[in-house]
Amino acid sequence: MLPENFDKYSYYINSVQSPETDVRFFKKVYRELRHKEALMLREDFCGTYIVCQEWVKLGNLYKAIGVDLDEEPIEYGRRLAEKNLKPSQRARLNILKKNVLNPSLPKSDITAALNFSYFLFKERGMLKKYFRNVYKTLKNDGVFILDCFGGSNCYEPNEEETVHKGFSYFWDQDSYDPITNEAQFYIHFKIKGKKKIEKAFSYDWRLWSIPELKEILTEVGFKDIQVYWEGTTKSGEGDGHFKIVDKGEDCESWIAYLAALK
Ligand SMILES: C[S@@+](CC[C@H](N)C(=O)[O-])C[C@H]1O[C@@H](n2cnc3c(N)ncnc32)[C@H](O)[C@@H]1O
Structure with missing residues (x-):
C-alpha cells in the first residue's frame, strides 16, 4: 500500500518523463523521414498524456490523441490539462479510454509508444497484433516511433x-x-x-531486442525501420542526442528509438 496523499504520478513525471524533449524529437524524426511536418500525434499507453499535452502547445494545427485503458492516470492528466492548458489547446486533445489493440483507433501522422510500455506484450503473437494495429491505424505517410532499452x-x-x-x-x-x-x-x-x-x-x-522488433514490424508491413542511437559525451555518457545509425555500440545500458515507416 502506498502512503495516503502520495502523489505518485507527479514523482513519476518528474523522474521519468521529458515531454518537451519527446515532442522536439518526434518533430525532427518526422521531418527527417517524411520531409514535412507532423500535425496529428497519437500517444499509445498515454497514462497522464503529458506528451499529448506538450504536442498541442505547438500551435493551432497540432492535435493529439491519447490511448490508455486506465481511468486513474487519465483523470490525473485531465486535472493537469485543466491547470496547464488553454481551452483552445484542450480542445485539440482527444483522450480515449481504450485498448491499444482496438482496431478503430483514430489515424495519426505519428503514433508513439514510449517508456517501453509495449514490453507488457510478452508473447510474440500479441506484440505482432499490436504492431499490426498500429500499422493499420497509421496514415499512409505516418511514422511509428517506439523506444527500447538493453545492454x-x-x-x-x-x-x-x-x-x-x-x-x-x-x-x-x-x-x-x-x-x-x-x-x-x-x-x-x-x-x-x-x-x-x-x-x-x-x-x-x-525484454525485446532491436532485431526482434524490426522483424515483427517488417512482418506486419512496415517498409523501412530506422534506429536512432544516442551519441556520447567525452566522458562516455549518453548525450541525449539520437541519430540514425546502422551499427550500435555494446554498452552496459542503452536506450534507442525505432522509427518505422508505413
Ligand atoms: C508505463 S505506463 C506509460 C505511461 C507514459 N506513457 C510514459 O511514457 O511514461 C503504461 C500505461 O499503459 C497502459 N496500458 C497497459 N496496457 C494497455 C493496453 N492494452 N491498452 C491501452 N493502455 C494500456 C497502462 O494503463 C499505463 O497507464
Missing part, C-alpha cells in the same frame, strides 16, 4: 538511484529469466527525511 546490465538484478531535488528515484530490476527474457521491474521513491516508498510502480515485462 548487459539488463541481464541481472540491479537497482539504480537517481537523486533529484528533495527526493530520489530508484529503477529496480528485480529479476531476469534468460529462458523467457522476462524481467520484473519496480520504481521506488525516497522523499528526503522520509521512509522509502517501495514499488510505487511495477512492470512485469519481456
